[in-house]
Amino acid sequence: MTNDTQPPSETIAQETLALAAEDLRVGKAERVTGRVRIAVTTDVVDTPVEMDLARTEMRVETVPIDRVLEPGEMPPVQTKRGETTVIPVLEEVVVVEKRLLLRAEVHVTPVTSSETLSTTVPLRRQTATVERVAGDGEVQATTTPIAEDRP
Numbered sequence: 825m826t827n828d829t830q831p832p833s834e835t836i837a838q839e840t841l842a843l844a845a846e847d848l849r850v851g852k853a854e855r856v857t858g859r860v861r862i863a864v865t866t867d868v869v870d871t872p873v874e875m876d877l878a879r880t881e882m883r884v885e886t887v888p889i890d891r892v893l894e895p896g897e898m899p900p901v902q903t904k905r906g907e908t909t910v911i912p913v914l915e916e917v918v919v920v921e922k923r924l925l926l927r928a929e930v931h932v933t934p935v936t937s938s939e940t941l942s943t944t945v946p947l948r949r950q951t952a953t954v955e956r957v958a959g960d961g962e963v964q965a966t967t968t969p970i971a972e973d974r975p
Contacts, residue, residue: 861955870944878938885931886913893924900926908933 893899900912911930916922955965 856959858956858958861957863953863955864950865953866948866950868946869949871947872942873945874940874942876938877941878936880934880936883933883935885933887929887931889926889928891926892917893926895921895923897924899924905931 899914902912903910909932911932912926913928913930915925915927917925951967953965953967955963957963
């Protein structure tokens with residue numbers, strides 16, 4: 825025989841406690857909060873311009889010579905005297921004998937002059953208009969010249 829002795833039965837109540845935890849996930853998303861409009865305009869502005877111009881004109885003068893060349897004498901050739909170019913003009917004339925007659929010389933001299941030219945030329949200048957449209961529809965516009973004024 826066995827003597828089984830067991831302790832009196834005690835009821836042990838088991839309760840389950842549920843634990844909760846929060847997880848955090850961070851992200852980003854694009855959201856339109858407003859818009860920007862940009863308009864570029866080009867204006868034409870007449871701008872006065874001054875500049876020095878140099879001009880060279882040729883003064884042509886005919887100098888009569890009327891000298892008969894001696895037989896065997898070489899006819900004159902084109903020469904320069906300073907700034908002046910001398911071009912001989914020859915003509916054959918019939919006499920009892922044929923001789924060259926230096927009829928004239930053409931003297932060509934450059935004449936340089938200078939003048940100041942004042943005129944107005946059209947120049948283009950751009951401006952940019954930027955409009956910011958907020959999410960509530962409010963429009964803010966700013967106009968900015970692209971090129972600074974120059975003298």
